[in-house]
Amino acid sequence: MVWARTIQWLLPTENVLIGRKMRRLAAIAILSIIGIGASTQADTLNYEVSATSSVTANTNGNAGLAIQTAVTHNILNGSESFDLSDNQSETFNFFQIWTDESTINSDDTTPLDITASLAFNVPAGVIVTIDGQTVGADKTIKFLGHVVGTIGTGAEVTWDSLPIQVATADRTFDVSLSNTTFDSFLGVFVPGKALAGTVQATITQVSSDLQPSFSPAAVPAPASFCGGSMLVGLMFLGRRAMRRTAAQQAC
Numbered sequence: 001m002v003w004a005r006t007i008q009w010l011l012p013t014e015n016v017l018i019g020r021k022m023r024r025l026a027a028i029a030i031l032s033i034i035g036i037g038a039s040t041q042a043d044t045l046n047y048e049v050s051a052t053s054s055v056t057a058n059t060n061g062n063a064g065l066a067i068q069t070a071v072t073h074n075i076l077n078g079s080e081s082f083d084l085s086d087n088q089s090e091t092f093n094f095f096q097i098w099t100d101e102s103t104i105n106s107d108d109t110t111p112l113d114i115t116a117s118l119a120f121n122v123p124a125g126v127i128v129t130i131d132g133q134t135v136g137a138d139k140t141i142k143f144l145g146h147v148v149g150t151i152g153t154g155a156e157v158t159w160d161s162l163p164i165q166v167a168t169a170d171r172t173f174d175v176s177l178s179n180t181t182f183d184s185f186l187g188v189f190v191p192g193k194a195l196a197g198t199v200q201a202t203i204t205q206v207s208s209d210l211q212p213s214f215s216p217a218a219v220p221a222p223a224s225f226c227g228g229s230m231l232v233g234l235m236f237l238g239r240r241a242m243r244r245t246a247a248q249q250a251c
Contacts, residue, residue, distance in 0.1 A: 043208035045171050047090070049080040050119035055095050057114040057134060065108040065136045065155060068193070071095045081122075084173075084205040091202045094118065097157055098182050098196035099136075104152025104189050108136035114157060116177060118201055123168045128175045132159035136189075154184025157199065165206065172206040 053075050057067035072093045074080045082090045094116065101108065111133035120126040134157045138150040156179065163174035182197030183190055 044083050044085045045205065045208055046083050046122050047081065047173075047203060048078070048120060048122040049075050049092075050121045051076050051078050052119045053094070053117060054119075055097075055114065055116050057097075058112040061101055063107070064110055064112045065099055065104070065134060066101055067097060067099055067112075067114065067134050069095050069097050070196075078121075082203075084203065086205055086207055089202055089204040091200050094177065094199045094201040096193070096196040096198055097134075097180065098191070098193045099155055100191055100193075101136075102191055104136040104138045104150075104155070106150075108152075108155075109138060111135040116159075116199070118175060123171065126166060126168060128164055128166060130159055130162070130164060130175070130177055132157055132177070138189075152189030153187050154181055154189050156181045157197070163202075163204070169209070171208050174202075174204040174206060176202045176204075178202075 053071055055069040055071065057069060058064050059066050059068070072080075072095060074092070075094070080092055082092075084090060112135070114132045114134050116130045116132070118128045118130070120128075134155065136155045137153045139153055140147045140150055158179045159177045163176040165172065165174050178200040180197035180199050183192065183195045185195055
């Protein structure tokens, strides 16, 4: 405590009547009354997802599995907002995904690109772009040991290189998306939005970059209870120590 040592140095050190303990107590009391110290800003930060968040996928049924997506209402109406401290996470629904194709054909089992763009109003101007693939799945049908065809079992979306880390002026955070299967019921392909999958986003605050700020607190009024009581107590202890020392010197 540099301030405490400085104040102790300013107090009398020769012909001391109150001794080291009294000087330390006085230093602490003065610090408490003046209120000199450091205040650290909280590391809890707000996040607000933008309604401009979007998803781009293949919609041409003649060139692979045609994909439909819909960003969730909470994002579109601007209500997806939350606060995080360091090492805390928030998971929320980003978008639904499905296909309206009636069957899984051979070309639908070829992976195709999908891109999700998660935009933020807070922190301002941040857009996180995540690439992935969509693909239909099928299985072979055999009769008497011979393959007689295939049957669709569903579809899925997977994402590349997660999590993605983002650094801004006041924070560092990770963004992840969930891999999701869709349009599958009991292992059989069932097209349409009724069995759509939901892709979730997870935001994890790695660190906040707020720095501590140093400033003297307001000096309380002399009549304040705490300051006044402490000063009176110090005066009493000082007088008592002076009388004890004077009595010892008289002997």
